[in-house]
Amino acid sequence: MLRAVGILLIIVAAGDCLKRRLGLREPLVETLNLPKEQWFNQKLDHYKPTDLRTWQQRYYVNDTFFNGSPNSPVFLMIGGEGEASAKWMVAGAWIEYAQTFGALCFQLEHRFYGKSRPTEDMSVENLQFLNSEQALADLANFIVSMNAAYNLQNGNKWIAFGGSYPGSLAAWLRYKYPHLVHASISSSGPLLALADFRDYFEVVKASLGTSSIDCVSSVKMANKHLTKLLTDQSGGELLTKKFRLCSPLDVSNDNDVSNLAESLADNFAGIVQYNKDNRITSDPASKITIDDVCNIMTNTKLGDPIDRYAEVNNLLLRVTNQTCLNYTYEESIKDLSNTVWSNSSTEAGRQWTYQTCVEFGFYQTSTEESDLFGPNFPLKFFIQQCRDIFGEGFGKELLEEGINRTNTIYGDLHLKVKRVLFVHGSIDPWHALGIISSQNPDAPAVFIKGTAHCANMYPSKNDDLPQLKEARKTEIHYLKLWLNQDD
Template sequence: MRSLILVFVILCLGYDVHGGKHFRLGRSKGGNLGGPGGYLNESLPPAQWFTQKLDHSSPSDLRTWKQRYFVNDSFFDFKNQGPVFLMIGGEGPADARWMVKGAWIDYAKKFNALCINLEHRYYGESHPTPDLSIKNLQYLSSYQALADLANFIKAMNDQYRLKTDIRWIAFGGSYPGSLAAWLRLKYPHLVHAAVSSSGPLLAKTNFMEYYQVVVDALREKTGDEDCVNELKTAHKQVVDMMQYHPEVVEKEFRVCKPFKTAKPNDIKNFYNSIADDFADLVQYNEDNRISADVRYKNLTINTVCNMLTSPGSEPAYKKLAAYNSIILDKSNQTCLDYSYDNMIQELRNMSWGSEGGRQWMYQTCTEFGFYQTSSGEVEVFGDHFKLDFFIQQCEDIFGKKYNEAFVDASADWTNNNYGALDIAVTRVVFVHGSVDPWHALGITKTQDNDAPAIYIRGTAHCANMYPSSENDASELVEARVEIEQYLAGWIGMP
């Protein structure tokens, strides 16, 4: 067992004790779409800035701000114009490396497309307001983001003197995958087609299915129940020891403060944190992202499950704690900060120095819900972080009015506005992976031949968007080809 741990555990310098959760509400720090793998220091286009309207819902409000975007016109023939590919920014900074790498760039080369990436308002360097106060966050919504895109498209048509019948194709992964479909729905005269990857179209407050898919993914990738059973045993052992020997859990899981000082919400946060370690593992399993540290590239469902199920005398909780240590080291944290108050204080920070956690929390409280509760997999993770735990966060961060009724009503409004899983669109391909927990809120079966679905067995979040790799499963390879075929038809059709 010790040698197995050494394969994974690498000591790093510069730890951050209270650095906030590396993975929260199904979102990694910096957003759900990572940088594309295979980037080899190619030259990148410089950032450009677009003068954007602050409030699209008010014609009399003339306030503006600067929105960041990137352009790659190296494949585009201005005299014989091909399509325009628009990558939609999401809940993190726009990454210029996507301008030279990724499946959409491979498609762009074949179709001679102009490639543009527009950063989402309130994320990255796109700051519409002086700070992130609740008063200013009122302009952060999917509605405003879509209107940003529409306004931007019209301006680019003029700026680049594009022909009147130019075909814009929207691309997005995760939340931007939803935006890509919604952009085609709301602005069909501006956007000809869209590729919606891993987009949750159904807003849902209690997203209990998330952890059900996490557990199903462990079974799917390992081929048996051993890993799930070992994880179930480990969590039950932790619960028992929290009652009788909390000091053992403190030591093994490297917590920042003793449990004797913990409040009920702290304990919920602790259980949510160790469950999130597996959520993060599953959501990004075997994808071709740029790794912050190549030494952790071998952190996959199968290697971690091998670690948990390895023969030996060590109890299950010790193996789970060893994996927790790997995640702490990987995210440069000396200890597991499970303090609820610390988390709330971080998310109350209204300065632009944050990495997007406050902004995404606001969108979940006012539009989507998406709370990954323990209610669907009580047998494995215990029922320690129910819906009320997340609603409490909305209230503690933004105010008492953001209660369960408010969040439910907000999710209902989102579903009514866009159509949820009954969205009425054409020329949109919906792409999901079976290992990705977000597929539970998306379209995975073709309901209309004009809006096909591609469901890729064995792949995780946004896998089809990353550059191809020699390690790609055959179904992933085929999915990228199928997407290209749809694009060929839509770009060529009247």
């Protein structure tokens, strides 16, 4: 998952094999006074005028701070690859800004995620209606309708907020519908669609190095040992025991090998991406930091590097109440091939995987012996997943065509846009696909040293890093500046 959820949203589980590492995570809100879900009659296909089919899209409203003034702004939180949460309507930096500016606040859930289900199932035929272009058109249609419903005037300027994939959408929404959206704050949004996202783990490596160079060396040695053990069945038996695998590892099964190696690397990637992300949560895994795993990886009392690598895995199994690591490729593909809507609205693995296969790529690969996590999950492994989940037509050619289309439509890192603030954290690997510096005063960038994915979006705290506090001040500065501009 871009691990994720998107702006608002919650984390998306894509099965044990398909970790896409995107997403804004949900804050813990100690209140029962949350806004009720509401429903909007949305078009199914915005690009086919003769198709009159509609569906019900979920949204939330917070009008607590809005006084009805013709000059009060309207804030829009964009939903992403996970379920929308009412908790984001009462918590987070954007709500603090809403109090300051007297904003009317909306959150619109992304089509095909959460309870916003446009079709009767998630068949490939129906998933054709799931893409960023349709999602942006949903937002535009919603804005027009809310303007009418709330009698909003030209002075009620819309400001879009998004984190992770919705951070991308926030920038693209301003680019594509500038007559509807006055400005955007795009947090941790990847703008460059890319199949082979090797740089993701390069940032993971650098981020681990902020704790200890010895930590990086230990992880690399562990993966060299892991790769060696994967060459014969006796090694597979040792790995089965050491890493508490749910079923015996057959080292001749290349897909299982890749899936296992990627899952173990993901232990570190997830911790790095959300390191000290300023979330208040009851999730015990969120409390594990880069320093915690590096303390394990540099503790020689725990044995060789491979033993320490296994201990990190065991730690995560313990805190998530899992008795073993489910790594098998076949089971993951089976789960993601299910086309029936689940009773759980948090399930989003199939949908997000589809978007990566046809629009974005974003595959965090490890291909060479010299890579931190070894050569065991190259790009072809992820392309094979697309084929096995959605059919033979979903291969390299379709992926390349989709990525070219995405970059052509939106302009990748050469996006020409006005009144968009791009915000990224140096620890977050996704900054490698985003705009982290800008010479354009109308589209500035803030690169926050030492912060992780979407850290600027969570509720502020007194002990926030000074650079994080400054980033929020910068956001307020540009909101004030842009809300006073009428061109």
